[in-house]
Amino acid sequence: MIELSPQQREIVEAPLKPMAVSACAGSGKTATAVQRLAAIRERLDDRHGHIALLSFSNVAVDTFNRDYNALLAEPGSGRIGGVEIATVDAFITSTIVRPHGHLVMGCARTPFLVHGSEPFLANFTVWDGNRPHPTTALRLELVKGVGLQFEVGRARTVIDQKAAADAIRKLAKVGAYSHALGSFWALRVLRTQPLILRALARRFPHILVDEAQDIGTFHQFILLALRGAGVQVSLIGDVNQGIYEFSGATGEFLDQYAKRDDVDGRMLSTNYRSVPSIVTIANQLSGRNDMAARTAPATLSGAYYFAYKKDEKDNALKSFAALLGQAGIAVNDAVVLCRSAEWADDWAGGEEEQGRGVLRHFVDAAIQRDKFGRFDEAFKHCCAGVVGLLDDGHGALLSEVARHGTDEQSSQALRRVLWTFVKDPANGLPSASLVADTAWQPALLARAEILLAALSAEHGLKAGDTWKAKLAKRNILNQPLMRPADLGIENVPRFRVSTVHKVKGESIRGVLYICNRSHLDELLGGTATEVGKIGYVALTRARDLFVLGVPANYLKEFAPKLDALGFAKAGGT
Numbered sequence: 001m002i003e004l005s006p007q008q009r010e011i012v013e014a015p016l017k018p019m020a021v022s023a024c025a026g027s028g029k030t031a032t033a034v035q036r037l038a039a040i041r042e043r044l045d046d047r048h049g050h051i052a053l054l055s056f057s058n059v060a061v062d063t064f065n066r067d068y069n070a071l072l073a074e075p076g077s078g079r080i081g082g083v084e085i086a087t088v089d090a091f092i093t094s095t096i097v098r099p100h101g102h103l104v105m106g107c108a109r110t111p112f113l114v115h116g117s118e119p120f121l122a123n124f125t126v127w128d129g130n131r132p133h134p135t136t137a138l139r140l141e142l143v144k145g146v147g148l149q150f151e152v153g154r155a156r157t158v159i160d161q162k163a164a165a166d167a168i169r170k171l172a173k174v175g176a177y178s179h180a181l182g183s184f185w186a187l188r189v190l191r192t193q194p195l196i197l198r199a200l201a202r203r204f205p206h207i208l209v210d211e212a213q214d215i216g217t218f219h220q221f222i223l224l225a226l227r228g229a230g231v232q233v234s235l236i237g238d239v240n241q242g243i244y245e246f247s248g249a250t251g252e253f254l255d256q257y258a259k260r261d262d263v264d265g266r267m268l269s270t271n272y273r274s275v276p277s278i279v280t281i282a283n284q285l286s287g288r289n290d291m292a293a294r295t296a297p298a299t300l301s302g303a304y305y306f307a308y309k310k311d312e313k314d315n316a317l318k319s320f321a322a323l324l325g326q327a328g329i330a331v332n333d334a335v336v337l338c339r340s341a342e343w344a345d346d347w348a349g350g351e352e353e354q355g356r357g358v359l360r361h362f363v364d365a366a367i368q369r370d371k372f373g374r375f376d377e378a379f380k381h382c383c384a385g386v387v388g389l390l391d392d393g394h395g396a397l398l399s400e401v402a403r404h405g406t407d408e409q410s411s412q413a414l415r416r417v418l419w420t421f422v423k424d425p426a427n428g429l430p431s432a433s434l435v436a437d438t439a440w441q442p443a444l445l446a447r448a449e450i451l452l453a454a455l456s457a458e459h460g461l462k463a464g465d466t467w468k469a470k471l472a473k474r475n476i477l478n479q480p481l482m483r484p485a486d487l488g489i490e491n492v493p494r495f496r497v498s499t500v501h502k503v504k505g506e507s508i509r510g511v512l513y514i515c516n517r518s519h520l521d522e523l524l525g526g527t528a529t530e531v532g533k534i535g536y537v538a539l540t541r542a543r544d545l546f547v548l549g550v551p552a553n554y555l556k557e558f559a560p561k562l563d564a565l566g567f568a569k570a571g572g573t
């Protein structure tokens with residue numbers, strides 16, 4: 001177990017009152033939050049009350065659970081249960097929407113989350129004046145001076161209030177809600193059901209929220225409603241890492257919360273993750289003055305840049321591999337980061353897109369499993385694909401099967417069948433290395449038939465009438481799903497490639513961040529803009545080595561600025 005610093009310990013041992021902790025990157029928020037959770041648990045007299053520790057990703061929740069259980073296992077630990085560790089959304093779902101949502105949704109069943117691929121959703125659309133959109137595509141925005149606004153699509157088309165409200169009600173009547181609508185219904189419950197609000201406040205006298213810069217507008221109102229009913233809400237986060245601005249999470253709530261009279265404002269300002277030269281650059285970008293706890297290792301470390309050309313990606317990857325070699329970092333301990341999913345796909349050796357609709361879910365599942373070894377992602381896609389093949393009547397199934405930690409026996413048995421299918425390229429989901437039109441799709445069709453027969457016999461699940469048509473060869477090519485490099489034919493190091501958003505919260509030994517001109521511009525401009533913050537998150541993931549990929553055309557323009565910040569030029573393409 002980590003020995004806490006005095007700054008961390010003061011937070012852990014502070015009096016039981018609402019707290020706002022403004023922390024820098026790599027400052028040990030995880031250990032501090034877990035120990036604070038344990039300290040509150042120990043000191044709280046109310047043995048019926050639960051303390052909730054909430055975050056925004058399953059990875060963070062798993063880490064918290066692991067560390068809290070390790071604390072419980074320590075000799076002499078008198079700590080007991082009575083804590084709830086979950087994502088913010090899972091907490092809202094399990095404590096508000098599922099048990100009480102029916103009171104405001106007008107449905108006669110336990111509400112269930114829909115993911116968008118469920119066939120029955122075809123009957124639930126909303127009209128934008130020109131064309132219909134799935135109701136599940138509605139996003140809710142609170143716009144200053146306007147109030148609640150409903151939008152769809154990338155162009156953020158605003159939907160007529162009444163049309164949106166009618167569509168949401170229609171969906172709610174069958175018990176379904178989308179991800180965006182979950183918080184909406186939860187807030188409705190809290191605002192219209194005072195007895196439930198009071199009961200929740202009694203059950204959760206303390207709620208700690210990690211990554212609090214990611215609290216969006218609806219989450220904020222939910223937390224404030226609970227606070228109004230007496231819950232002590234504490235926040236811990238880093239506004240410089242607020243990279244979900246597009247979804248209404250500006251970090252302002254965390255900033256403002258610290259200024260409230262009854263809130264104890266604290267800081268965590270030592271970075272335990274990165275070597276000092278990286279912390280110095282991070283300080284300049286964020287305007288903070290954080291300390292580096294580490295000293296530089298004897299091998300190559302720090303922040304570098306090199307030029308790359310878009311059509312010579314393999315050279316850039318080889319240059320990065322060479323730098324990693326000098327730093328003594330294995331390829332497996334490094335990552336290539338991009339701003340957008342499209343870029344990440346491209347740098348990962350993007351496949352030519354194959355499949356449409358339901359079939360596309362199976363394509364994605366095979367690629368996730370065989371190219372990236374990500375079985376959890378493969379499982380999710382496979383579930384969406386299988387549910388897409390079933391009869392409309394099984395609309396709630398996907399949400400039951402996909403629910404993290406569900407303990408219902410029927411769901412568990414079904415999960416086992418689906419896992420078996422996902423894990424087995426010989427008899428289940430066919431290998432992504434097969435040629436798609438002549439081998440992969442026919443194999444999928446035959447095995448899906450066997451799977452559907454088993455689901456019908458053992459689980460009473462009925463296949464939809466058109467399931468075969470959904471697996472027809474639409475946009476299926478005469479080539480494998482994975483491109484040759486991933487089949488081991490070309491000799492380029494195989495890096496994990498990811499978006500910055502996906503590695504949030506991680507510590508990684510070597511990071512290459514591939515930029516275009518505007519990414520660089522905003523990175524150098526500091527953390528005032530969202531893309532600037534994304535650059536800051538990329539930089540601060542690196543433990544030992546951070547490399548910036550600069551487009552060759554712009555090297556001359558950016559080199560002096562990068563040198564001035566403390567980057568060093570690496571040899572490169």
Ligand SMILES: Nc1ncnc2c1ncn2[C@@H]1O[C@H](COP(=O)(O)OP(=O)(O)OP(=O)(O)O)[C@@H](O)[C@H]1O
Pocket residue numbers: 002003004005008023024025026027028029030031238241272273504505506507540
């Ligand atoms: N007191 C400490 N002494 C030594 N190492 C520590 C201490 N506190 C934290 N660390 C280490 O610092 C690293 C970063 O911690 P953690 O992942 O919790 O950072 P974080 O604050 O969540 O960062 P970020 O917000 O950037 O993801 C971890 O490897 C952790 O073990």
